[in-house]
Amino acid sequence: MRVAVLCVVLCILSLSGNAQKANLPHKAEADTLSTVKDTAVSDRPSERNPKRAALLSLAVPGLGQAYNKKIWKVPIVYAALGTAGYFFVSNRLEYAKLKAAYAQDSENTTGEFSEYYDLGYTLTDIQSAAEQYQTWSEYSGVAIFAVYALQVIDATVDAHLFYFDVDDDLSLNIQPKLQLSPSGGLSQGVSLSLTF
Secondary structure (H helix, E strand, O other): OOHHHHHHHHHHHHHHHHHHHHHHHHHHOOHHHHHHOOOOOOOOOOOOOOOHHHHHHHHHOOHHHOOOOOOOOHHHHHHHHHHHHHHHHHHHHHHHHHHHEEEHHHHHOOOOOOOOHHHHOOOHHHHHHHHHHHHHHHHHHHHHHHHHHHHHHHHHHHOOOOOOOOOOOOEEEHHHHHHOOOOEEEEEEEEEEEOO
């Protein structure tokens, strides 16, 4: 008796699950399928070539993002490159100034000292500050290269994923299922169906 009630409940649940599937747009009937395909093809944007996006980004930073119709990323690319470039130039100028001051103070043939000597910096202080600015300028150079490489990678990946399906129609349905076992009896189970 329990098996019969369970079979009826499982049949009702599976029928209700199938009734819900009939309303999905991708499960349309044959006469409406042609109109669905026509509108989908006409709305489809032009194709994106990842190789072209990468080459455009290599040639001019941000051009690959513009090619992929992601114009909002272009200011981010230039802001990151500009920031890294500013720190590179700023640190290189400070390094050159400290290096010249060190050379002037270490030779000291004319009796004139640098502005750093007048502020109380020793030769060791000037040398360590110069080394610090040189290290920071090298880090800034690496940052310029990293931002440049990341914008090329971003344009390439964005072109690859241009047609990635993010539709709401992706679903996983779990339904109860009855099957005949090899011994001739009914066995209970669960049916998984992935719709995409």
